[in-house]
Amino acid sequence: MTPQRAVQHQVVIVGGGVAALETALALQRLSPERTARTIVAPNADYVVQAQTVREPFALPAADRYPLASIVGDAGATLVAEALARVDAAARTITTTEGAVIPYDSLVLALGASPRTRYEHAVTVAPHAMAPTLRGVLDDIDAGTIRSIAFLTPTGPSWPLPLYELAYLTARHARERGIRLATTLVTPEDVPLSLFGSAASRAIERLLLDGGVDVVASSEAEVPNPGEFVLSPGERRVHVDRIIALPELLGPAIPGTPHDAHGFLPVDPHGRVIGVEGIYAAGDATSYRIKHGGFSAQQADAVASLIASTIGEDVEAHPVGGDLRGMFITGGAPLFFSARFEGGHAYDSTVTPEPTVEPERKISARYLSEYLAARA
Numbered sequence: 001m002t003p004q005r006a007v008q009h010q011v012v013i014v015g016g017g018v019a020a021l022e023t024a025l026a027l028q029r030l031s032p033e034r035t036a037r038t039i040v041a042p043n044a045d046y047v048v049q050a051q052t053v054r055e056p057f058a059l060p061a062a063d064r065y066p067l068a069s070i071v072g073d074a075g076a077t078l079v080a081e082a083l084a085r086v087d088a089a090a091r092t093i094t095t096t097e098g099a100v101i102p103y104d105s106l107v108l109a110l111g112a113s114p115r116t117r118y119e120h121a122v123t124v125a126p127h128a129m130a131p132t133l134r135g136v137l138d139d140i141d142a143g144t145i146r147s148i149a150f151l152t153p154t155g156p157s158w159p160l161p162l163y164e165l166a167y168l169t170a171r172h173a174r175e176r177g178i179r180l181a182t183t184l185v186t187p188e189d190v191p192l193s194l195f196g197s198a199a200s201r202a203i204e205r206l207l208l209d210g211g212v213d214v215v216a217s218s219e220a221e222v223p224n225p226g227e228f229v230l231s232p233g234e235r236r237v238h239v240d241r242i243i244a245l246p247e248l249l250g251p252a253i254p255g256t257p258h259d260a261h262g263f264l265p266v267d268p269h270g271r272v273i274g275v276e277g278i279y280a281a282g283d284a285t286s287y288r289i290k291h292g293g294f295s296a297q298q299a300d301a302v303a304s305l306i307a308s309t310i311g312e313d314v315e316a317h318p319v320g321g322d323l324r325g326m327f328i329t330g331g332a333p334l335f336f337s338a339r340f341e342g343g344h345a346y347d348s349t350v351t352p353e354p355t356v357e358p359e360r361k362i363s364a365r366y367l368s369e370y371l372a373a374r375a
């Protein structure tokens with residue numbers, strides 16, 4: 001080991017998604033010399049899972065990049081294994097292959113695990129979007145599905161994709177001259193409340209014009225195939241097919257604190273509450289918002305804190321900033337943004353053009369810039 005490496009701060013980042021890559025790229029910028037960065041992740045590719053909603057509809061496939069190339073460009077080392085457990089007292093992690101890796105700072109960015117919520121519905125699977133939904137579209141084309149419902153479970157879930165899938169499915173039928181009764185059920189009081197009132201109004205209008213009925217402020221149960229029950233009200237509705245988002249669970253990593261659903265409790269700077277030297281970002285954390293743009297903001301907060309802690313001339317900032325979203329319509333997309341503070345969205349905007357460059361489906365300060373340069 002060279003003398004310089006001996007004094008480097010060892011940052012181990014677990015995960016190969018948005019939050020992990022944003023952390024690595026941010027640290028490369030904020031602390032290129034004083035940190036040595038290692039990424040531990042089992043996935044061979046970084047797939048932009050937000051773009052997978054396009055795949056059943058013969059739109060371009062989601063972008064995918066070999067993980068090793070991004071990690072290399074971020075000046076980090078890749079360990080292509082999965083995390084098994086953390087020993088916070090010894091400051092080591094152990095992989096599922098048995099490798100023990102020491103750290104000075106550990107960033108947990110393992111994402112959330114989707115779990116089927118309704119036994120009698122088709123559950124949206126981000127890694128198999130086309131195979132999961134293509135059969136449904138074929139049945140619509142064949143006339144065996146004339147009514148369809150899209151259900152959002154209560155609890156943490158990804159905010160955008162179900163609205164996009166409902167809209168794109170209705171559009172698919174309309175373009176073929178097929179009458180399809182399309183309903184979307186959400187516990188939200190208004191669609192996409194995360195992005196504020198202007199975005200909600202725009203989405204309500206888009207869905208209405210696109211032939212999607214929105215039933216808001218409602219929870220659904222699915223007692224039988226083709227039947228859901230709305231509450232409040234206990235109204236029973238029969239449809240030919242039901243599509244649902246999965247519910248999300250946290251990674252419940254042995255050796256780290258987690259809440260009842262397995263999510264890592266963090267403070268606004270991304271410190272995992274109750275342990276020294278461990279940080280977390282992204283869908284794995286106990287924040288209710290599960291959104292790539294927000295995951296990246298959490299990663300930026302963590303990177304700024306680590307950099308400032310080890311003496312870089314960087315101010316540690318808490319998570320925050322404008323939340324951005326891009327709604328895929330199959331034609332021109334819509335772009336939303338809002339400032340999200342204290343559980344409320346302010347200064348909501350909707351534009352047909354991106355409000356920042358480079359704008360991508362997932363808005364991430366360093367990762368978006370990197371992918372744009374790479375494109």
Ligand SMILES: Cc1cc2nc3c(=O)[nH]c(=O)nc-3n(C[C@H](O)[C@H](O)[C@H](O)COP(=O)(O)OP(=O)(O)OC[C@H]3O[C@@H](n4cnc5c(N)ncnc54)[C@H](O)[C@@H]3O)c2cc1C
Nearest residue numbers: 015016017018019050082083110111126282283291292293
């Ligand atoms: C269909 C769909 C559409 C979406 N649309 C949008 C959108 O338009 N805009 C937006 O901002 N967000 C969107 N999201 C949400 C966004 O994709 C997630 O919020 C974001 O990917 C979370 O990032 P993350 O890094 O926390 O987790 P992920 O991106 O899920 O990455 C987790 C990583 O951890 C790795 N991992 C898991 N277990 C282990 C382990 N034991 N050891 C090591 N590594 C492990 C995984 O392999 C993966 O690489 C969408 C999500 C879906 C599913």
